[in-house]
Amino acid sequence: MFRGVLEILESYRAGRNAEEISERYGVPQDKILNLGSNEFPYPPPKTVQAAIQDEISKVNRYPDPLSRELKEKLCEYVGLSKTNISVGNGASEVLDTICKITLNPLDKVVIPVPTYSMFIFLSMLRDASLEFVDTERSKFEVRVGDVIKASEDAKLLFLCSPNNPTGKVIKREDIIKIIENTCAIVVVDEAYYEFSKETVAHEIERFDNLIVVRSMSKFFGLAGLRLGYALAGQDIITLLEKARLPFNVNRIAQRAAVEALDEQNWFEKITGEISQERESVIEKINRIKGFKALPSRTNFLLVKLPDKMRAQDIVEELFRKGIIVRDVTGIHGLTGLKCDHIRITIGRREENRRLISALQEIAD
Ligand SMILES: Cc1ncc(COP(=O)(O)O)c(C=O)c1O
Numbered sequence: 001m002f003r004g005v006l007e008i009l010e011s012y013r014a015g016r017n018a019e020e021i022s023e024r025y026g027v028p029q030d031k032i033l034n035l036g037s038n039e040f041p042y043p044p045p046k047t048v049q050a051a052i053q054d055e056i057s058k059v060n061r062y063p064d065p066l067s068r069e070l071k072e073k074l075c076e077y078v079g080l081s082k083t084n085i086s087v088g089n090g091a092s093e094v095l096d097t098i099c100k101i102t103l104n105p106l107d108k109v110v111i112p113v114p115t116y117s118m119f120i121f122l123s124m125l126r127d128a129s130l131e132f133v134d135t136e137r138s139k140f141e142v143r144v145g146d147v148i149k150a151s152e153d154a155k156l157l158f159l160c161s162p163n164n165p166t167g168k169v170i171k172r173e174d175i176i177k178i179i180e181n182t183c184a185i186v187v188v189d190e191a192y193y194e195f196s197k198e199t200v201a202h203e204i205e206r207f208d209n210l211i212v213v214r215s216m217s218k219f220f221g222l223a224g225l226r227l228g229y230a231l232a233g234q235d236i237i238t239l240l241e242k243a244r245l246p247f248n249v250n251r252i253a254q255r256a257a258v259e260a261l262d263e264q265n266w267f268e269k270i271t272g273e274i275s276q277e278r279e280s281v282i283e284k285i286n287r288i289k290g291f292k293a294l295p296s297r298t299n300f301l302l303v304k305l306p307d308k309m310r311a312q313d314i315v316e317e318l319f320r321k322g323i324i325v326r327d328v329t330g331i332h333g334l335t336g337l338k339c340d341h342i343r344i345t346i347g348r349r350e351e352n353r354r355l356i357s358a359l360q361e362i363a364d
Pocket of ligand 1: 037038089090091092093116160163164189191192214215216217223226227228
């Protein structure tokens with residue numbers, strides 16, 4: 001009666017949250033440190049909070065269906081025109097709408113792995129046929145030639161730069177070379193763009209098969225409100241706008257995002273601190289015997305564990321200590337390797353210290 005794919009598709013596994021860990025391990029919620037979902041570690045600035053408060057009394061009314069003010073602000077921010085943007089309920093919804101407008105059953109989707117598993121989940125939901133392309137093993141570099149070859153007869157290709165969970169940026173010239181050599185629609189997920197400052201957003205003016213997807217959950221700290229956007233040529237944007245649900249971005253999210261875009265300097269300052277912290281956390285993790293944190297251009301780290309340690313055990317021990325990190329060992333592209341991997345979000349300085357001493361204790 002229901003679609004066959006739902007029998008084989010596993011539910012998308014979002015990171016654990018404080019409520020769940022508190023209930024299961026008996027740690028009070030306010031003692032839980034969530035370093036599992038690559039969130040921004042501070043509450044929004046006061047101006048954003050005031051805007052949210054102000055908007056609450058208006059929620060009996062639908063939001064602007066076209067998110068006009070938000071689009072205007074975002075266009076100023078990215079330096080593109082209003083005809084080149086579509087907004088959504090998180091980058092996740094934007095990615096889903098992209099699959100909705102492109103994929104027929106059995107269409108081929110190419111995904112270099114390891115990467116963000118939502119690309120796989122959403123493509124499978126559309127009954128697409130998936131081809132994974134392995135990245136080079138030691139540094140997880142995308143192999144341009146292999147990607148071009150695999151996408152010869154593909155409908156859609158997902159690139160993620162900087163990539164989750166490896167933290168790696170795909171070189172601009174490599175992305176361009178791929179776009180130039182494929183007929184597939186190329187989605188470049190730049191959810192972590194603000195940490196690397198490397199983008200191909202302006203290439204949408206040159207390539208009508210490019211869609212850049214961004215999120216306001218990371219740098220702008222609005223994960224709980226759900227906001228993301230797509231940048232693309234006018235033809236693709238028209239289709240995204242046609243296929244998305246009406247009123248997909250709620251009133252509070254629209255207003256908060258407009259306000260957040262006025263607070264760029266504050267977010268830049270915090271992001272600078274997070275990047276500094278990241279380097280210090282890498283150094284400290286690499287001093288723990290057998291642990292190896294890979295270089296990252298994001299607010300998270302991919303950490304290789306010592307050969308004999310299982311990610312599942314470490315994550316469990318950290319949960320007991322009230323610290324949430326992500327076991328990414330089982331994701332495509334990270335299975336069958338000699339060692340297990342975990343992904344750790346960079347938090348505030350004192351939070352990172354707590355994490356490091358917990359890891360040190362586990363390793364001793
Ligand atoms: C690469 C990547 N893209 C998209 C998303 C989803 O972002 P949003 O919270 O805007 O749905 C995430 C979230 O972790 C991500 O890591």
